[in-house]
Amino acid sequence: MTDKQHRYDVNVTWTGNQGTGTSSYRSYSRDHLIQSAGKAPIDGSSDPAFRGDPARWNPEDLLVASLSACHKLWYLGLCAEAGVVVLSYEDDAQGEMVEEHSGAGQFTSVVLRPRVVIAAGSDLGTARELHHLAHQKCFIARSVNFPVTHEPDISTASAS
Structure with missing residues (x-):
């Protein structure tokens, strides 16, 4: 049996030329538009620490969001298959990055x-165990070279 292959086509267009291009480090905006056919565009920039617009998504935000969303999608699917009925799911994910002197x-x-x-x-x-399985299956978590951990807080809705 052959493995399935999937392709993701995304267009990133820099929109930050303020008239002089990249004539200096401070002369341009880091703004860009992330697009893919049939989907709403995403306004992007760099992290504000790197002269980015804090009102726009930056690549670091999107990486953490991708890990969170991937885990959630696997978890919900696994719960549905196992007969665990999830009523709500919200994740406060946090990523840590180190910037070197270079x-x-x-x-x-x-x-x-x-x-x-x-x-x-x-x-x-x-419900608790399926978080471990979701982590093992998440495409994004399996693709990064740093630890992705999970600290789920699971409660049961009171019967009405």
């Missing part, structure tokens, strides 16, 4: 902190 840098960790509410009658132990 200006290069890398992420050192991401912690996912999902708060999950499951329906009364769903198995709490299974």
Whole structure:
């Protein structure tokens, strides 16, 4: 059996030329537009620490969001298959990055902190264990070279 391959086409267009291009480090905006056919565009920039617009998404935000969303999607699917009814899911994910003296840098960790509410009658132990399986299956977490951990807070909705 052959492995399935998937392709993702994204266009990133720099929109930050303020008239003189990159004539100096301070002469241009880091703004860009992230697009893909049939999807709403995303306004991007760099981290404000690197002269970016704090109102726009930066690559570091998007990496942490991708890890969080990937874990959530796997988790919800695994719960559905296992008979665990998830009523709500919210994650306060946090990434840590180190910038070296040279200006290069890398992420050192991401912690996912999902708060999950499951329906009364769903198995709490299974709900906890499925976070481990979701982590093992997440395409994005399997693709990065730093630790991605999860600290789920799972509660059961009271029966009405």
